Amino acid sequence: MVGIILRLFSRGVRDMAAHPLAQLFTLLAVTLAVFLAGLFLMAFVNLDQALGTARGKAVYQVYWHKDADMKIVRSQWQGFSHMPWLVDVRTYTPDEALKTLTGNLASVGGVDTSWIGESPLPATAVLTFEPRPKDMDTWHEETMAYLSGLPGVQRIGASPVRDDLARAWNVFSRNVMWPVIGFLGLVLSLVVGNTIKLSLVSRETEIEILHLVGARNWYIRLPLLITGGLQGLVGGLLATALLWITWAQIKNVFMFPPVSMQLSFLPVEQVAMLVAVPVVMGVVSSWIAVKR
Structure with missing residues (x-):
């Protein structure tokens, strides 16, 4: 059989x-x-x-002026480690940001980026927090005030309501x-x-x-x-x-x-x-x- x-x-x-x-x-x-x-x-x-998976996290993108002194910027990056509830810091010099961007463009579509000379991108830092203060609005205002007051900072993009976004997505x-x-x-x-x-x-x-x-x-x-x-x-x-x-x-x-x-x-x-x-x-x- x-x-x-x-x-x-x-x-x-x-x-x-x-x-x-x-x-x-x-x-x-x-x-x-x-x-x-x-x-x-x-x-x-x-x-x-x-x-x-982003529940409880707040993300801030900090952009410096194009002509900002990188020595000063790097010293500011080192100072971020003392900020409360900070869980992750990602920093990019103008050259690193351009290298990452052009590498991704080349890998997905073979885009020719050889014509780009000096990086037009600013120095950038992405800060991720898991804040647990009693007053989130006050903490957000204080964080924005501190980051905005750093010498050379041009603008800040903030996503302090990721918890609401995560809840909405889960539903x-x-x-x-x-x-x-x-x-x-x-x-x-x-x-x-x-x-x-x-x-x-x-x-x-x-x-x-x-x-x-x-x-x-x-x-x-x-x-x-x-x-x-x-x-x-x-x-x-x-x-x-x-x-x-x-x-x-x-x-x-x-x-x-x-x-x-x-x-x-x-x-x-x-x-x-x-x-x-x-x-x-x-x-x-x-x-x-x-x-x-």
Whole structure:
């Protein structure tokens, strides 16, 4: 019995090469559907990390005048460490800011930045606080007054209400985005399932002949189930590989001040889901198609 099952499994693998054109189009359709779903999921994951995990934080972007003395600016940067509730400081000289920006532009689109001479960007500092004062408004006013009073500072961009933004995003993601992702998973399942079912149309004659010669149902179905599962598996793996290549190309696109955020790849459990869903739907769709 085990030998028969192994032979049927081997036949299911060989059957993929017996109908190359139908299998190729099926594989491309599955790969595209999984890739688009993964791309949307990756965008949501990064947006959720950027907004949903920022609760209780206040971010200040400090910009100095272009002609500010860098010795004085660096001494001011060192003094930031004494500010209360400060959890992170990122500083950029004009040359560092330009290097980061041009590097990102070159990596994502091959933009020629060789014509840029001296950096037109100002010295920049991004300060992240986790304040816990009783009076947030007073603390914010004092922080703005201190930073504005530093010699050479031109302007300050402040985001002191990140906690409200995070709460709003968490409500939105819980009530809107996650149901949308669930619907997307359902659409992905239907697309993969219908695609694989259509690919079995080319094998109707073969199935009818096997029925006529008295082959049992499990003998007919097992190779087809294996073929459907393999199509889903290969399509899911190819889509995941394409998604990883895409992420590797764009992960540093926002790595410039004051954003300075590196995109994250999907968590392991979500990658596993992108591979498992096409496999399960491939098997289920093949079963439904053959059963009919």
